[in-house]
Amino acid sequence: MPASKPSDTQIMPADDAAIGRAVAILREGRPVALPTETVYGLAADAARADAVAAIYRTKGRPDFNPLIVHVPDMDAARRLAFFDERAEKLGQAFWPGPLTLVLPLADDAPIAPAVTAGLATIALRCPAHPVMRGVLTAGGMMLAAPSANRSGGISPTTAAHVAASLGDAVPLILDGGPCTAGLESTIVALRNFAGAAAGWQLLRPGPIDPAEIAALLGEAPLPLTDHAIEAPGQLASHYAPSKPVRLGAAQAGPDEWLIGFGEVQGDDTLSAAGDLAEAAANLYAALHRADASPRLRIAVAPVPGDGMGAAINDRLHRAAA
Numbered sequence: 001m002p003a004s005k006p007s008d009t010q011i012m013p014a015d016d017a018a019i020g021r022a023v024a025i026l027r028e029g030r031p032v033a034l035p036t037e038t039v040y041g042l043a044a045d046a047a048r049a050d051a052v053a054a055i056y057r058t059k060g061r062p063d064f065n066p067l068i069v070h071v072p073d074m075d076a077a078r079r080l081a082f083f084d085e086r087a088e089k090l091g092q093a094f095w096p097g098p099l100t101l102v103l104p105l106a107d108d109a110p111i112a113p114a115v116t117a118g119l120a121t122i123a124l125r126c127p128a129h130p131v132m133r134g135v136l137t138a139g140g141m142m143l144a145a146p147s148a149n150r151s152g153g154i155s156p157t158t159a160a161h162v163a164a165s166l167g168d169a170v171p172l173i174l175d176g177g178p179c180t181a182g183l184e185s186t187i188v189a190l191r192n193f194a195g196a197a198a199g200w201q202l203l204r205p206g207p208i209d210p211a212e213i214a215a216l217l218g219e220a221p222l223p224l225t226d227h228a229i230e231a232p233g234q235l236a237s238h239y240a241p242s243k244p245v246r247l248g249a250a251q252a253g254p255d256e257w258l259i260g261f262g263e264v265q266g267d268d269t270l271s272a273a274g275d276l277a278e279a280a281a282n283l284y285a286a287l288h289r290a291d292a293s294p295r296l297r298i299a300v301a302p303v304p305g306d307g308m309g310a311a312i313n314d315r316l317h318r319a320a321a
Helices: 016-027 049-059 074-078 085-094 130-139 159-169 210-217 276-292 308-320
Strands: 010-013 032-034 041-045 068-070 099-104 121-125 172-175 186-190 200-204 256-260 297-300
Touching: 010 016, 010 159, 016 032, 016 041, 016 130, 016 172, 032 130, 032 159, 041 049, 041 130, 049 159, 074 085, 085 099, 085 186, 085 210, 159 172, 159 276, 186 210, 200 210, 256 276, 276 297, 276 308
Parallel strands: 010 172, 032 172, 068 121, 099 186, 256 297
Antiparallel strands: 032 041, 099 121, 186 200
């Protein structure tokens, strides 16, 4: 089979034939864009240094920002990281699904060093989306997969978002429709593996409520005490449109595109009913539309900070930074 060319970018419906083509491209050491339940990811073979370098190059991503490795199941994850009783509990409860675990890297893990950005930990997720799972199973590879967009920009929740951001830089985009969760995974780091005390930290809020994790582990999260980058989404400015963003807006100012929520109706509305899950699913698409509008600025209505609202506000504050 002749090698694909980087200029052969195309969007394909994510059927069996497209999954087969994606696997062939991945085996060449090049990335492809795939849907997950959270956002579209730019996936490449996590074991190959050249493939991982292609992710960083395609996104324009800083190499100190580690990547999440996607695995098909718990057995695959245990080959890459040390799992204690807490990790086993979380994996059994929330995988497949939108939870990423930051765990000690196994000594013999077959992972390219750039994936972990030189850290002693690795970020792992077992995704639920059938397309990503189909590629993982058919390819037999662990896939490093950050969001499929230029680094720091608005995350993609449709195939069209990926094409607009990356264009010919990615040879294939599998179209699995809009992402259902719409926000990147919750990231939890487990601490004190060698110590007497347990502990965990929330590195990034997401679709999994930290209260569920606290209930399962029987303890509240430890505070974040430093600003070391251990996982995606920790940069102060991230998920950002090209225009200034004003938060907490009750109405639009001059030349602002207003993104509404609940009683605040705008040019776009995250959820007229005030449903936070609906708002999360619509957030990035609304930011994309606002960024493409002729208005020079973006305003966003207040969103409550409880439950999924914590993750929405995290993304909004980073977009506005």
